[in-house]
Amino acid sequence: MEQIPILKMGSILLVSIQVDMHDRLAMQLQNDLTEKIVSSSARGVLIDISSLGMVDSFIGQMLSNIAGMSRILDAETVVVGMQPAVAITLVELGLTLKGVRTALNVEQGMDYLKSFASSQPENFIDEYS
Amino acid sequence: MNTPNRCVLDIRTETDVVVVRQKVRAVAVDLKFSLVEQTKMITAASELARNVLNYGGGGSVAVEVLIHGTRNGLRLTFEDQGPGIPDIATALKDGFTTGGGLGMGLGGAKRLVNEFEISSRVGEGTRVVITRWK
Amino acid sequence: MQQQNPLGEIVRQHEADILADWIKEQLERDRSPNTRISLVREAEVRELCKNFLQHFIQGLQSGQTHNLQGPEWSELRNLLSVFSRDRALQGYTPTETASFIYLLKKPLFARIGQTLAKNSDSLYQAIWTTNDLLDGLGLQVMEAFQKGREEVISRQQQEMMELSTPVVKLWDGILALPVIGTLDSARSQAVMESLLQTIMETGSKIAIIDITGVPTVDTLVAQHLMKTVAAARLMGADCIISGIRPQIAQTIVHLAIDLGGISTKATLADAFRLAMQRAGMNIVSQPARA
Numbered sequence: 001m002e003q004i005p006i007l008k009m010g011s012i013l014l015v016s017i018q019v020d021m022h023d024r025l026a027m028q029l030q031n032d033l034t035e036k037i038v039s040s041s042a043r044g045v046l047i048d049i050s051s052l053g054m055v056d057s058f059i060g061q062m063l064s065n066i067a068g069m070s071r072i073l074d075a076e077t078v079v080v081g082m083q084p085a086v087a088i089t090l091v092e093l094g095l096t097l098k099g100v101r102t103a104l105n106v107e108q109g110m111d112y113l114k115s116f117a118s119s120q121p122e123n124f125i126d127e128y129s
Numbered sequence: 130m131n132t133p134n135r136c137v138l139d140i141r142t143e144t145d146v147v148v149v150r151q152k153v154r155a156v157a158v159d160l161k162f163s164l165v166e167q168t169k170m171i172t173a174a175s176e177l178a179r180n181v182l183n184y185g186g187g188g189s190v191a192v193e194v195l196i197h198g199t200r201n202g203l204r205l206t207f208e209d210q211g212p213g214i215p216d217i218a219t220a221l222k223d224g225f226t227t228g229g230g231l232g233m234g235l236g237g238a239k240r241l242v243n244e245f246e247i248s249s250r251v252g253e254g255t256r257v258v259i260t261r262w263k
Numbered sequence: 264m265q266q267q268n269p270l271g272e273i274v275r276q277h278e279a280d281i282l283a284d285w286i287k288e289q290l291e292r293d294r295s296p297n298t299r300i301s302l303v304r305e306a307e308v309r310e311l312c313k314n315f316l317q318h319f320i321q322g323l324q325s326g327q328t329h330n331l332q333g334p335e336w337s338e339l340r341n342l343l344s345v346f347s348r349d350r351a352l353q354g355y356t357p358t359e360t361a362s363f364i365y366l367l368k369k370p371l372f373a374r375i376g377q378t379l380a381k382n383s384d385s386l387y388q389a390i391w392t393t394n395d396l397l398d399g400l401g402l403q404v405m406e407a408f409q410k411g412r413e414e415v416i417s418r419q420q421q422e423m424m425e426l427s428t429p430v431v432k433l434w435d436g437i438l439a440l441p442v443i444g445t446l447d448s449a450r451s452q453a454v455m456e457s458l459l460q461t462i463m464e465t466g467s468k469i470a471i472i473d474i475t476g477v478p479t480v481d482t483l484v485a486q487h488l489m490k491t492v493a494a495a496r497l498m499g500a501d502c503i504i505s506g507i508r509p510q511i512a513q514t515i516v517h518l519a520i521d522l523g524g525i526s527t528k529a530t531l532a533d534a535f536r537l538a539m540q541r542a543g544m545n546i547v548s549q550p551a552r553a
Binding site for chain 3: 080082083084085087088090091092096097102103104105107108109
């Protein structure tokens with residue numbers, strides 16, 4: 001069964017979408033990522049879409065969902081490498097990808113995740129102490 | 130009917146949607162569409178193919194190459210025998226709705242192409258024709 | 264009516280000879296020093312002349328020789344249309360192209376003259392009819408040639424348009440796009456694509472779009488600008504629009520255009536200062552070195 005690989009680098013999960021995804025694969029990625037964020041206590045998720053020649057409303061929704069769910073799980077998501085043609089098409093389509101943070105490339109995406117992680121105060125509220 | 134300039138693809142499963150995207154890309158490249166033009170057409174095709182699958186109960190798309198003198202074009206005709214769209218005007222006006230619902234992405238798809246035609250009858254089905262000229 | 268059909272017959276009977284002479288005239292006229300090219304040219308010319316003559320005879324035999332726009336001549340018209348356009352795109356001159364038709368006159372009239380020498384009335388009719396036809400076809404060639412030329416010009420205009428909006432790097436991560444001239448739909452599209460491509464290639468997070476050189480900003484231009492900014496933001500960059508003249512500011516307010524959170528500055532300098540701030544950079548004053 002196809003699966004999009006998720007790599008772990010420190011506290012950041014890296015996903016590179018290289019294939020033309022059908023809806024089921026996109027849903028699976030969503031689930032896999034959510035599970036892995038929890039199981040690896042990840043603080044950041046970087047999704048590289050530089051190989052994606054097209055982002056339609058379903059994939060756009062998937063990205064929004066991932067961003068939302070990861071935030072609830074205390075991890076920040078950044079989507080990097082959107083192709084100009086894709087950006088132009090999304091604007092025409094009226095898709096805003098609200099709630100999804102983007103960066104131009106992997107390097108800038110990592111910079112953002114690192115700065116985000118270091119700006120978060122330690123969770124010092126311990127109800128059970 | 131499959132002639133050299135026209136071919137019909139089934140849309141019955143999710144992988145079919147991927148096949149449609151790939152076919153549209155291949156034809157758009159042949160017609161020497163720019164990268165942006167290709168992307169717009171493929172995205173519109175993906176939206177409409179998905180509609181056929183998810184709201185139309187499955188159907189087909191006819192991929193047609195048009196040659197009008199010096200102008201070349203790509204025409205896609207999506208058809209299903211599904212429940213139909215009761216209020217086309219609203220479906221088109223919404224533009225894009227993230228919440229799902231009938232006709233999602235129709236207004237958006239319309240903006241991606243040069244010509245857009247839709248006909249739908251409740252209980253009988255829906256037909257959407259989109260065309261992009263080079 | 265009786266006079267027209269014999270004409271088709273005459274030409275058909277002498278087709279091979281006429282063809283041979285015509286091809287000879289063409290090849291003699293453009294002698295090429297490059298042997299390889301002339302071999303290709305020769306084969307091409309033979310094919311072209313052969314096809315032309317066949318369709319020409321067909322047209323003559325239909326009996327309808329008054330109206331070149333009629334269906335009897337449509338195949339010949341198509342052939343000439345493609346031929347002229349190709350020649351125009353390849354850079355041939357109008358004369359070189361039209362000569363294709365006119366060089367046919369001598370071999371054609373020679374054969375007609377031979378055949379109808381005894382009957383001066385028929386001879387006159389035949390020459391007049393064919394001359395008329397060939398002149399008309401020559402004009403067709405010119406028209407199609409003209410269209411081909413226009414295609415070349417339009418393509419060059421497109422290329423010029425793309426060249427005339429360069430994207431400039433002001434600093435690490437800061438680009439500037441000075442737009443000069445009117446922003447119509449096609450140009451805006453080209454400008455947008457060029458800017459976004461450069462943003463991607465250079466990894467620049469800030470792009471300053473300077474519209475000092477844009478004479479008028481109406482709703483459409485504003486829309487194009489906003490789409491460009493929206494696309495840049497989707498990619499992970501941002502834009503600042505500068506060079507907003509007082510009149511343009513007034514127009515924007517009057518047209519109730521909502522710039523929706525896009526930063527705007529009156530001058531490129533101000534925009535640059537803002538961009539540096541956003542990039543986390545500070546400009547310090549130091550004593551100038553002698």
